[in-house]
Amino acid sequence: MEKHIVGENGISYTLGADGLYYPDFxxxxxxDYRIGRYGRMRADYIKKHHHSMYLELLFTGKWNEYLHGxxxxxxxxxxxxxxxxxxxxxxTEKLKATDQMKWVGLMNNLKSCAEEIVxxxxxxxxxxxxx
Numbered sequence: 001m002e003k004h005i006v007g008e009n010g011i012s013y014t015l016g017a018d019g020l021y022y023p024d025f026x027x028x029x030x031x032d033y034r035i036g037r038y039g040r041m042r043a044d045y046i047k048k049h050h051h052s053m054y055l056e057l058l059f060t061g062k063w064n065e066y067l068h069g070x071x072x073x074x075x076x077x078x079x080x081x082x083x084x085x086x087x088x089x090x091x092t093e094k095l096k097a098t099d100q101m102k103w104v105g106l107m108n109n110l111k112s113c114a115e116e117i118v119x120x121x122x123x124x125x126x127x128x129x130x131x
């Protein structure tokens with residue numbers, strides 16, 4: 001068997017160790033984004049539960065860009081939620097100065113609650129636009 005072949009569709013393939021040919025994909029220039037925690041979690045979810053969307057994004061070269069967008073949105077939403085929850089729960093700089101342990105406990109609780117919302121809404125919930 002040849003190590004490299006070009007299929008009828010014009011895509012080149014490389015022979016894997018398991019005896020199967022795999023397409024040679026390269027990210028388009030300028031799309032090598034850093035993917036954070038939420039982007040990686042979304043990637044796992046999409047691969048397992050929305051395989052056709054995964055393949056479409058991969059074949060069009062938008063997979064990395066999509067995950068970067070999801071990751072950025074999640075971090076922004078998390079930051080916004082924490083700030084809103086802090087105001088609602090009365091977590092202030094004054095509390096931080098007077099009772100630091102209480103402040104730390106409240107902040108940990110708020111961050112945990114905000115992260116649950118982000119995970120449910122954005123990582124494991126509704127699908128983002130893929131274009």
